[in-house]
Amino acid sequence: MKPPAFRYVDPRSVADAVGHLQEHGGGAKILAGGQSLLPLMNLRLVRPQVVVDINRISALAYIRETDGVLALGGLSRLHAVVGSDAVTRRAPLLAEAAAHVGHLAIRHRGTIGGNLAHADPASEIPAALLALEGEVVATGPRGARTIAVADLFRGPLSTALDPTELLTEVRVPITPPGCGSVFLEVSRRAGDFALAGIGVLLQRDGEQCARVRIGVCGVGGTPLRMREAERILERSGVTEDTLRAAARAVEHAVAPSDDTQASADYRRHVAGVLTVRALRQAWQRAGREGR
């Protein structure tokens, strides 16, 4: 379990990093927290010619709030996301989801940019950002562009990022007042990838469900937005019947597969179970928030 030889560069600026990516194209891999890349290299499943270590680009590690948007630098450690006062207050769903990523040691190294760019379909952050309707900033040779998280994921471990682009920022709309959000997942062990996970953001207007956004992970080749379930609740509010209908809609919309941890049937079933639980809890939280 040792990687084949590779070149290593450690640029000090985004421009330099992009320069390296441009020079080596698909042969380069960005090293951020390394929590997924290094095991894949050690297993020789990924064999980059050049490793572009961005850990010294300290300008990429920030969390700040501007114009109704929470902006997180791509190199923000997940541990910092979990512990950030700004994230906890302004987009609590993201903090809650980030706490489910791996273990403390992994979160100390792992970054939000790396988590998204790796695009593991069972990862929690993408599902939360789908529900939060976040976007990412990708910086490449022609400058920066913005990609909605909904458009970021193309398949397992595959994104809309160009090989010459670096994910430099994650932008999350600040959760408005009157909202409740919840992240729930089922995993075999604490810290494992989700067998099924769900992030819910629900805005309550009295007994009406003004807006609901649902992202799920672990039940498809990419994280998925559950639009049919959202429509059911926005149309008919939160009752035991609509919760059940939403769960059915989620079970219908997801596309899980079998592996040694759980069958597709199980994942589908649990996605439905979590839908009911997460929505019920988000509804209660939104009620508390409203008072």
Place this chain on the structure above:
Amino acid sequence: MADTPRRKWVGKSIRRLEDPKLLAGEARYIDDVHESGMLHAAVLRSPYAHARIKRIDTSRAKALPGVVAVVTGKEAAVLAGPVPAFCAEPVVQHAIAIEKVRFAGEAVAAVAAVDRYVAEDAIDLIEVEWEPLAVVSDVESALRPGGPLVHENLGTNLVFGRTLTFGDVKGDFARADRVVRRRLRWPRVAAVPLETAGAVAKYERTSRRMTVWANTNMYHYSAMPFAGTLKVDPNKFSIVPVAVGGSFGSKHLLSKVITIAGILSKASGRPVKFMEDRIDNLAASDSHASDRSYGAELAVTADGRFLSLRIDVVDDYGAYFQFGQTSHGNYLSQVTGPYTIGSVEITLKAVLTNKCQQMVYRGAGSEVNNWVLEALVDTAARQLGMSPVDVRRKNLIRPEQFPYKIPTGNYYDSGNYAGVLDLALRMVDLDRWRQEQARLRAAGRYIGIGLATCQQRSVYSATEFWFWYEKPGFPVTATPEGVTVRIGQSGQFTVSLNSPFWGNSPETVVAQVLAEEFGIDPSTVSVLYEDSLRALPAAGPGGSRLTVMLAGAVTGASRKLKDKIFRIAAHLLEASPQDLVLADGKVSVAGVPQRGLTLADIAANAHFFKMSLPAELETGLDASHTYDHPFTTPPSADRSDLGAFYPIVAHAAHVPVVEIDIDTGLVKFLDYVAVHDCGTMMNPAALDGQIAGGIAQGIGTALYEEFVYDSEGQLRTASLLDYLLPTAAEVPSIRIGHQETPSPYTPYGLKGSGEGGRMVAPAAVANAVQDALAPLGVEVSELPITPDRIVRWVREAQARR
């Protein structure tokens, strides 16, 4: 037991002597061994479960700069013969496969290079042309007539089959009012120690000596066969023990790891280190454990008495048979559990398939039988409408029945099983939990209270390795443990062990025994580990034997030393040896404490002043003692009586309390009580650690772990992301209680305890889940109990209703 003898050190939770060096990083593990000029090995492993090697080309690998040696199976066979195996059948295995591979992960070629990176680069450059063969992926396909054979020379994949009958099984079943039947499936798991296996071999061409450092164990048994494999004279072949980062049974032999390092050292002329990486270890460690399907029957009377037990077991052994059917000999020592069951019959089919082969894992097969028996007992209780507690109480062997001979011929030395059960139920407060269970069930919640009352046999005799065979290959009967105790010139104690440090507490044990025997401070004892050429006979850690056996060896050596000490002291004090007493490191005339000599005085005389000694005594103050098994008898020729082979029998009752979320299938522990009776406790704190660690592994088996092979024989759980070991988050806080019923056969009344936690936990946890789900009509017949399975079982049960 009229009075408990007063002891100062045995029974005390002294700090372990082993810990400081482990915590400070000063212990020398195998990966810390560095020899001058040492090369690093990597192994090319088969991608196929069953295939013929048509052509293999290593020329590109050999040409890679930094590569010193590349050997294929054919080339290796010139340097080494087949690896040691302890089965009677001609199941031949080579460290590197020669003509065909028999499991995915089997070694096909090995490289020695300047570092592991280059070695793995070279592995990438080896080209193999394969002819894939039909795969024997499970026992059904293995036993199908005319199907593919794992070993053609055997003519069958049924490598061993036999029925052993003890007592009047037919009669007892005929007399029974009811027969409780279960079909049960125990999963393929493994010890998976955090430290993988490794070896450094150094072959010196001129002297034709080979020195091997390895984290192995049984070198008293294995060094000679290893020398034969590697074609080195046995008196020039030495295995040097190192600190071991966990074995739990998985590292007894390491036949291929050691042989591959040895072959590469011979081929390169340089020392070579081979460390398994995690994939090597999970896929090809040769240490997977029991993989069994059971049909089991318990004959009972209407009032709940157990009469007889019938077990039909098929075990998927994988591609080789290195240890024979040992793990089925093991449980015959306690097959009927703590119960008065009058007869028993076992039918074993040992089957070869295209998978990694078996070794033993903490429990060595007895933990499996405990689960089978406890599942039958709980089923009997349900069918008879009795409580799990009452049905057990009715059948437990009573204290006055010991020593108790079970139908197989093994003896249980002593016990008070009802006492253990009572304490466990008190500690957990069963009545309160039963009320809570009823209350929460009304609210739609599922609480389960599990009970398992199990034996934990200890101190094996080597007859268990072969008594299943009518004609054993090598019917060894010695199961010794030797030590040498030296009292140095200043009266300080040094002990030489002849077995490695395996993560248990051998240094602490010998220090406590010496402190007890001589009244010295145990923290002053120095402990060394001998290599196999210098070692006295010793079988090492395994079968929960080491504490008992070391205590026997050290007390034996102490007797010899005391005899000499008293003779020297008597001479110097002009007293009779019978009038002398030894206490607190001092020998004095009884009743006249001021007329005495310290051990330091006596030691100085023994080492430096020959003319002060009685004329017949030699200079020096040291003694060796090899303690043989305290109570073992041979099996009868017809195997209707296996003799005493595991007669030091501890006992435990575990009561886990779980809550199950039936919608997600997640199991949460609400409490876990474990009460053990391991005879006299040597060191209660160390014992608690053994119990807790064993329970953690038992929870792994019950709820998390499983090696999954697909129909092509590919291992789908070849990383620790897929093979789920329980972590601190999955293991509850465990409340431990103790009872002490001394053994009449061992020093101080000790019993072995190293495997106890894992002996009981799978049965107890499975019974807890069963208890929670029983109202839904679910039967737990298969481990691990995964969330997926729970959800499926609940749905299937609901569909049946």
